Amino acid sequence: MTSSVAAPLTTHDSTRIDDTRIGAVRPLITPALLEEKLPVPQAAQALVESSRAAISKVLHGADDRLIVVVGPCSIHDHDQAMDYARQLQVQAEALKDDLLIVMRVYFEKPRTTVGWKGYINDPHLDGSFAINEGLEMARRLMLDILGLGLPVATEFLDLLSPQFISELVSWGAIGARTTESQSHRQLASGLSCPVGFKNGTDGGLKVASDAIQAAQAAHAFMGMTKMGQVAIFETRGNSDCHVILRGGKQTNYAKADVDAACTLLKGAGLREQVMVDVSHANSSKQHQRQITVAADVAAQIAAGDARITGLMIESHLEEGRQDIVPGVPLKRGVSVTDACISMTQTVPVLEQLAAAVRTRRAR
Numbered sequence: 005m006t007s008s009v010a011a012p013l014t015t016h017d018s019t020r021i022d023d024t025r026i027g028a029v030r031p032l033i034t035p036a037l038l039e040e041k042l043p044v045p046q047a048a049q050a051l052v053e054s055s056r057a058a059i060s061k062v063l064h065g066a067d068d069r070l071i072v073v074v075g076p077c078s079i080h081d082h083d084q085a086m087d088y089a090r091q092l093q094v095q096a097e098a099l100k101d102d103l104l105i106v107m108r109v110y111f112e113k114p115r116t117t118v119g120w121k122g123y124i125n126d127p128h129l130d131g132s133f134a135i136n137e138g139l140e141m142a143r144r145l146m147l148d149i150l151g152l153g154l155p156v157a158t159e160f161l162d163l164l165s166p167q168f169i170s171e172l173v174s175w176g177a178i179g180a181r182t183t184e185s186q187s188h189r190q191l192a193s194g195l196s197c198p199v200g201f202k203n204g205t206d207g208g209l210k211v212a213s214d215a216i217q218a219a220q221a222a223h224a225f226m227g228m229t230k231m232g233q234v235a236i237f238e239t240r241g242n243s244d245c246h247v248i249l250r251g252g253k254q255t256n257y258a259k260a261d262v263d264a265a266c267t268l269l270k271g272a273g274l275r276e277q278v279m280v281d282v283s284h285a286n287s288s289k290q291h292q293r294q295i296t297v298a299a300d301v302a303a304q305i306a307a308g309d310a311r312i313t314g315l316m317i318e319s320h321l322e323e324g325r326q327d328i329v330p331g332v333p334l335k336r337g338v339s340v341t342d343a344c345i346s347m348t349q350t351v352p353v354l355e356q357l358a359a360a361v362r363t364r365r366a367r
């Protein structure tokens with residue numbers, strides 16, 4: 005029986021045996037189309053290149069600064085992210101001799117079960133899933149932040165979205181829920197930026213150590229080109245990978261945890277170095293505990309521990325978090341995912357870390 009109503013864009017056909025659980029298939033813009041609309045200016049390109057090289061030098065022991073990945077748990081608004089970026093850029097410039105500050109510009113949220121999956125997946129925060137708009141808004145924001153002179157960091161979660169933004173990224177993360185995924189390790193092996201692998205959500209570090217070994221190797225896998233064509237990608241391997249201690253069943257930021265992580269890494273033939281995420285399970289998701297944890301890590305750095313090469317902080321314009329509730333206006337500058345410390349609370353933390361780096365250098 006035929007219907008007079010226009011069919012939705014879908015491949016669903018009850019006579020077929022595939023796509024039986026697909027509700028609709030909508031067209032997606034290509035990375036090349038977006039790049040033509042939003043090209044990378046020369047200055048932004050130079051910043052990405054120089055900041056990636058600087059991060060790589062820290063990871064290889066040729067620069068004694070601390071990499072600090074700091075910013076909102078998730079981006080949900082362009083103007084608020086730009087306000088944050090402008091304030092962070094002032095700190096990045098003031099502390100640049102000691103800290104290599106990269107802004108967290110996280111567009112993709114891995115959820116424990118379900119929830120808002122981020123600015124690319126649902127940029128209007130209302131379940132309309134305007135992914136084409138989300139990709140454009142994400143790329144535009146990264147370009148605007150780079151325009152301020154501030155490098156950007158992001159989590160790579162989706163396997164196609166990197167083609168739309170990854171040339172703008174100076175440091176990337178693979179999250180706790182995907183560190184064990186072969187596809188994400190393969191992706192990391194071909195990314196142009198340094199990559200941090202979180203330990204597993206249970207605190208397991210071996211998955212991250214295994215991930216670094218996998219990402220260092222060359223791989224061949226299926227993907228999509230900038231022109232939207234499927235292709236086989238052959239990667240060269242990424243030698244700029246490291247672990248991120250984010251806690252699990254227990255916290256793992258203390259000196260004994262750094263010792264244990266480095267013993268494991270050494271045993272696997274990897275560089276003895278860590279980035280400490282002071283948020284997530286290391287703060288028991290209590291945002292203000294990030295300040296205490298950062299102070300503990302700063303003390304370890306000041307005591308001379310050169311194995312701590314990076315730190316991650318979840319910070320927004322205002323402290324705390326809020327739920328997305330249909331019809332209820334959101335508070336300005338407050339996270340819609342994990343709770344963050346405020347910019348006002350973040351500045352002294354950054355200053356304390358910079359002082360710790362100076363003490364370490366003087367030892």
Ligand SMILES: O=C[C@H](O)[C@H](O)COP(=O)(O)O
Pocket residue numbers: 077113114115116117118119284341342
């Ligand atoms: O960083 C953000 C969250 O910790 C992560 O996306 C999981 O969030 P959820 O447990 O609220 O889904």
Ligand SMILES: C=C(OP(=O)(O)O)C(=O)O
Pocket residue numbers: 077110113114159178179180181202250284
């Ligand atoms: C989701 C994140 O962290 P994790 O993978 O450690 O939960 C994050 O850093 O935003």
